[in-house]
Amino acid sequence: xxxxxRIQFRKMVSExxxxxxxxxxxxxxxxxxxxxxxxxxLAETRDFVEQVILHSSNSKCYIMEAKATSMAIGVVSLINIxxxxxxxxxxxxxxxxxxxxxxxxxxxxxxxxxxAFLELNLHRVALKVFSFNEKAVHLYKKLGFKQEGWSRxxxxxxxxxxxVIHMGILKDEFVEHLSKDNQL
Numbered sequence: 001x002x003x004x005x006r007i008q009f010r011k012m013v014s015e016x017x018x019x020x021x022x023x024x025x026x027x028x029x030x031x032x033x034x035x036x037x038x039x040x041x042l043a044e045t046r047d048f049v050e051q052v053i054l055h056s057s058n059s060k061c062y063i064m065e066a067k068a069t070s071m072a073i074g075v076v077s078l079i080n081i082x083x084x085x086x087x088x089x090x091x092x093x094x095x096x097x098x099x100x101x102x103x104x105x106x107x108x109x110x111x112x113x114x115x116a117f118l119e120l121n122l123h124r125v126a127l128k129v130f131s132f133n134e135k136a137v138h139l140y141k142k143l144g145f146k147q148e149g150w151s152r153x154x155x156x157x158x159x160x161x162x163x164v165i166h167m168g169i170l171k172d173e174f175v176e177h178l179s180k181d182n183q184l
Contacts, residue, residue, distance in 0.1 A: 002062070002111055002112075002115055003067065003111070004067075004107050004108075004110070004111045005067075005107070006066065006067055006068070006104065006107060007064055007065060007066060007067055007073075007104060007107055007108055007111065008064075008065050008067050008070075009062035009063065009064060009065070009076065009108075009111065009112075010062060010063050010065060011061075011062060011063075012049070012053055012054065012061045012062065012063050012075065013054075014049075014050075014054070016049075016063055016072065017042075017045060017046050017049050018042070019072055019095075020045060020049060020075065020095075021040070021042050021045040021046075022095070023074075023075070023093060023095030024040055024045055025039055025040060025045075026095065028097065029093060029094075029095050029097070031157065032130060032132075032133045032136065033091075033092075033093050033130075035154075035155055035164075053077075056079075058079070058080060058081045058082070059077055059078060059079040059080070059081060060077065060078045060081070061075060061076075061077040061079075062075065062076050062077070062112075063075055064076055064094070064104070064108050066099070066104075071096070072095075072096075073094055073095065073096040073099045073104065074092065074093050074094035074095050074096065074099070074104070074105075074108065075091075075092075075093050075095065076090070076091070076092045076093075076108050076109070076111075076112050077090065077091045077092075078090055078112065078116055078120075078122075078125070079091055081120075081122075085123070086121065086122045086123035086124065087122060087123060087124040087125065087126065088116060088120075088122055088124075088125055088126075089125070089126045089127060089128075090109070090112055090113070090116070090125050090126070090127050091127070092105055092108055092109055092112070094108075101135075105136075105139060106139050106142070106143065109139070109140075109143060110143060110178075113125060113143070113169070113174055114178075117171040117174050117175065118175075121171075122171065123170065123171050124168055124169070124170050124171070125168065125169055125174075126148070126166065126167065126168040126169075127140065127145065127166075127167050127168070128164050128165065128166055128167075129164070129165050129167060130155055130157070130162055130163075130164060130165075131150070131162045131163040131164070131165055132157065132158070132162050137165060140167050141167075143169070143174075143177065144169050144173050144174055144176075144177035145167040145168060145169045146167060146168060146169065146173075147165055147166070147167050148166045148167060148168050149165075149166045150163045150164060150165045150166060151163060151164040151166070
């Protein structure tokens with residue numbers, strides 16, 4: 001099991017679908033992470049989880065749990081894993097709002113990157129972040145991600161257009177960053 005000081009990851013299972021459904025239909029949760037703001041039926045969520053998450057050959061999805069309570073607080077994933085070119089995209093959602101702003105996202109992403117680079121031997125991990133999500137952009141830069149580009153005015157939120165920022169980190173950048181922070 002992947003774990004750090006305060007969190008642990010476990011594989012997502014069918015029994016998690018209702019909890020994931022709750023997060024997926026919470027507009028506060030999805031506002032900063034999902035380009036599609038929609039309300040999904042439980043059947044739609046079940047189909048999505050079964051097809052895209054549980055039975056995907058090119059993704060790894062984990063439920064993030066608070067270690068002290070084993071409470072599920074979010075989901076982290078490596079998606080679009082390309083074994084030949086050793087790269088993937090990462091996604092993180094903290095669904096339980098009482099865990100927002102307390103460092104769990106950074107801890108989870110550090111743990112996921114450690115797994116991606118040091119266990120799966122990936123060369124590059126990318127992500128997309130909405131330009132108005134300044135806290136996330138700051139966190140990703142702090143972890144060593146570099147802005148690689150953007151899709152201009154690609155997202156409509158809060159009555160105006162926003163960019164989607166494309167960021168990435170290479171294995172050697174991650175290892176160097178960790179060794180500077182003495183976290184390797």
